[in-house]
Amino acid sequence: MMNPSPKTSISAENAYIASCVIITMMSRPDFVEKQVLCLESTDAKRLSFRNSNLVLTDENGKIALQHSCHKIFVVFIRGEFTITSALLKNAKRFCIPLVFLNYSLRAYLVFNAGTEGNFLLRKMQYSCKYETEIAKHVITNKICNQLRLMQSIRYKTKSEKVSVQTMQDLLKSAQSVRSSQDLLGIEGTASKLFFQTYFKNMGFKGRKPRIKSDMYNVLLDIGYTYLFQFIEANLNLYGFDTYCGFYHKLFFQRKSLVCDIIEPFRCIIDRRLRTSYNLKQIREDDFACSQNRFELKRDSAKKYTELFLRTVLEHKEDIFLYVQSYYRAFIKKKEIRQYPVFDIGGVE
Structure with missing residues (x-):
């Protein structure tokens, strides 16, 4: 028997990609329900x-x-x-x-109960040659949303105006970066500046994941947890290997792809926290502190679950369409400019 020609193999692969896009995808009307x-x-x-x-x-x-x-x-x-x-x-x-x-x-x-048999998608994840370009696209989207929130602050002080300008410069740097390592440094600087500026009036002392050094870090951990799990559930609809990311590299037991896709959406939790603080919905007596470690009291958990989960669900279609578009762009090897963008806007 003769081996199939390269042209035949390519056609078969394209046919498989097309079938993946059609078969494994939940429709938007179904998702809304x-x-x-x-x-x-x-x-x-x-x-x-x-x-x-x-x-x-x-x-x-x-x-x-x-x-x-x-x-x-x-x-x-x-x-x-x-x-x-x-x-x-x-x-x-x-x-x-x-x-x-x-x-x-x-x-x-x-x-998890997602689609696990999409072997071609997973093969493409591990052989991807343009990870840095995807990372630049996603992280510039994140920084852009952080900038929008900073710009939404009313009656900015002189230092806040300087921070906004610095953030704009960092955004330009991220767009022209050449390596993931350089991008990592820019993202870290941008996030530090964002938290210092956006949460300044709250007495926030900086983002410290999982350390729980204050009640705001506790709440951000909770909000990000619900967002993370919701995004993972969307990625599992298509059969992604959630441990294989394009920005967060392979690391034991870390779901790097979810860590990547969550980045442009973190701003919805950030905005919810600041809005809740301004509305005086956050109460210090909802928390207990032992050995400089804050914990949410059991009887207060339901309140903050409703607060953050409602926020995630307000954007559930945005998240669904983003992951759907990302899947289509990745599986069809589209140009980076055709990858999805999430825009939070600047209105609080």
């Missing part, structure tokens, strides 16, 4: 599956919630629950991710 569930162990204790429904029952077997699996996109579960094997089996069947959170709203276990 999907809902996010956030369950608290204080409301009930047992999760199970019954007649294509997710069922939440209390200790006496009384149904507290019943929701069709056809309309669930992701489930956040906080606290201690009993789950059944049938639940996991059907979560897999209906492609519903289950995100388990501790009482401080930190994710400790994620049961």
Whole structure:
């Protein structure tokens, strides 16, 4: 038997790419109908599956919630629950991710149920030759959104005006950078300047991920967690290897691609935090401090879950369309200018 010609192989590959784009994609109308569930162990204790429904029952077997699996996109579960094997089996069947959170709203276990057989996409991820160009596109998008938020501050001081100008210079530098390492330095400088300027009136002392040195860092961790898991659920619709990024490099147990795609969207959590502070929705007595480490009190977690999760869901179509467009651009090897951009705007 003769081997297929290179032309035939290319045609077959293109046909496979086209089929991937058509078959694995959830439509926008279907996505709009999907809902996010956030369950608290204080409301009930047992999760199970019954007649294509997710069922939440209390200790006496009384149904507290019943929701069709056809309309669930992701489930956040906080606290201690009993789950059944049938639940996991059907979560897999209906492609519903289950995100388990501790009482401080930190994710400790994620049961993913996405598309795992898109081998061509994963092969392309690991053989990508233009990672730096994609990274530049995404990080300049992030810096641009940070700049927009800084520009939205009313009655700027002289130092704030200088910071805005410096941020504009950093944006130009990011657009012309030649290596990921140089881009990393510019992004770090831009983020530091952004936090110093945008959260100046809050007494914010700087972003320190996971250290929980103050209540604002705690809240940013919580907001970013919900955003991270929602973006991961969108990436799993298409079968991406979420551990293979283009900016955050391979590192053991780090979902580098999610870390990459989240960057332009972090600003929605940043804006929510500042707005909540101005509206006096953040209360110091919602937090406990031990050995200079802040923790959210159990009875306050629901309040901030609603605050940040609502913010993420306000942008759920933006996130869906961004990931969908990114998938199409990547799988079809489009030019960088055809990759998606998320614009937060400057209005608070």
